[in-house]
Amino acid sequence: MAVLGIDIGGTGIKGAPVDTARGVLLAERHRIPTPRPATPAAVARVVGEVARHFRWRGPIGCTFPGVVKNGVVQTAANLDPSWVGVHGERLFSRSTKCPVLLLNDADAAGVAEMTFGRGRGHRGVVLMLTLGTGIGSALFANGMLVPNTELGHLEIGGKEAEARASERAKKKHDLGWKAWAKQVNRVLATLEALFSPDRILLGGGVSAKYDHYMDYLESRCEIVPAKLENDAGIVGAALIDRDLLERGVGARSASPKRTPRKATRPASDRDASRGGSTRTKRRARKKPGSRSR
Numbered sequence: 001m002a003v004l005g006i007d008i009g010g011t012g013i014k015g016a017p018v019d020t021a022r023g024v025l026l027a028e029r030h031r032i033p034t035p036r037p038a039t040p041a042a043v044a045r046v047v048g049e050v051a052r053h054f055r056w057r058g059p060i061g062c063t064f065p066g067v068v069k070n071g072v073v074q075t076a077a078n079l080d081p082s083w084v085g086v087h088g089e090r091l092f093s094r095s096t097k098c099p100v101l102l103l104n105d106a107d108a109a110g111v112a113e114m115t116f117g118r119g120r121g122h123r124g125v126v127l128m129l130t131l132g133t134g135i136g137s138a139l140f141a142n143g144m145l146v147p148n149t150e151l152g153h154l155e156i157g158g159k160e161a162e163a164r165a166s167e168r169a170k171k172k173h174d175l176g177w178k179a180w181a182k183q184v185n186r187v188l189a190t191l192e193a194l195f196s197p198d199r200i201l202l203g204g205g206v207s208a209k210y211d212h213y214m215d216y217l218e219s220r221c222e223i224v225p226a227k228l229e230n231d232a233g234i235v236g237a238a239l240i241d242r243d244l245l246e247r248g249v250g251a252r253s254a255s256p257k258r259t260p261r262k263a264t265r266p267a268s269d270r271d272a273s274r275g276g277s278t279r280t281k282r283r284a285r286k287k288p289g290s291r292s293r
């Protein structure tokens, strides 16, 4: 099934049609810079433009960098504050003329990694962190997502985690990889003390540069870079359906039969994630989406 995945970030809004059975993009992604100010009307226009770019007539899954409950935005730390209380799903349905489901960006990225990436087959507690404009978090216990965890706003040593260790904080304070990794370690240590995760997945833009800082990371648990890198949000957005959102379930392909592997390098999980999941069902969206060109 093809679903258009759209990922709204602090700096860019990007989308692509996704094959939800294989977790792959069906066309080159289209990216438009996030408008400033990032008001609901301005962002809705851009989301509409992304859908028009693909001449899309079908279901859309869309991420939002804030808490989203039942389609309504509850927080917007890195976008315009006027978002709070806006029914994002309705707004984007109007601007795209398509049915839209909205969810938190890190939750979407986590679902993508649990289904097709380095969380696949992992039971126990898996924590996905996205290090970008902010820090997003997605927490899974035995494959079940606890949505909207917002761990990037946890105060650590008098400062929010995302103000310390996001990619934006690295740029803002002009930190080298080692100095930045030290900040990431502080955040990891706190999260480990609170949640005792079995595996932490590091995503966001910096997951593609994992080699630059992996040697500086210190952790009691397994840390691995996200496999889908910057496409995780788009893929995860396309995977989510209303049924799963309501049940609070994110990871459909976590198989109890798989043995977690002590992998820390990107190459290690490649085999485990080959082939993709065919279990994905989108019960709420009965009509398959299609690209009309």
Ligand code: BGC
Pocket (backbone or CB within 6 Å): 064, 065, 066, 067, 075, 077, 078, 104, 105, 106, 107, 130, 132, 133, 134, 135, 136, 137, 150, 152, 162
């Ligand atoms: C937001 C989260 C979001 C994260 C990454 C944080 O500031 O509160 O909802 O997941 O940034 O975009």
